[in-house]
Amino acid sequence: MSDLRPTSRRQKVLDVGCGTGIYCYEVARSNPNLDVVGIDLFDMVPGRMPQNTRIVTPIDFNLPSWPFAAREFDLIRNAGLSGSVQDWGSHIRKCYQ
Numbered sequence: 001m002s003d004l005r006p007t008s009r010r011q012k013v014l015d016v017g018c019g020t021g022i023y024c025y026e027v028a029r030s031n032p033n034l035d036v037v038g039i040d041l042f043d044m045v046p047g048r049m050p051q052n053t054r055i056v057t058p059i060d061f062n063l064p065s066w067p068f069a070a071r072e073f074d075l076i077r078n079a080g081l082s083g084s085v086q087d088w089g090s091h092i093r094k095c096y097q
């Protein structure tokens, strides 16, 4: 995760629409210094996740807000969401917030 800038606190990654959680799993396993959160409408995680991972379901990412603090995340991934996001402008604004 060389694109994360060093900070004095633990850094956090959010995977929006995390599906099976494979990205969360790999990032958390190879970066024990990070905390990784995945959100999805459904819990599809097939097995155990690293301790620094939290999968939160059900969360509808099309709702007006997400249950996280402002600026909580250092990196937000949105992959494979074409056709699922109702309004990309609003979605990207939520990511920046």
Ligand SMILES: C[S@@+](CC[C@H](N)C(=O)[O-])C[C@H]1O[C@@H](n2cnc3c(N)ncnc32)[C@H](O)[C@@H]1O
Pocket (backbone or CB within 6 Å): 016, 017, 018, 019, 020, 039, 040, 041, 042, 059, 060, 061, 062, 078, 079, 080, 081, 084
């Ligand atoms: C094509 S999968 C991509 C999964 C993962 N991001 C990846 O790259 O492998 C899309 C995911 O978005 C989730 N999803 C679709 N609409 C959603 C919504 N409104 N709120 C939360 N998750 C949603 C689906 O449940 C599914 O897990």
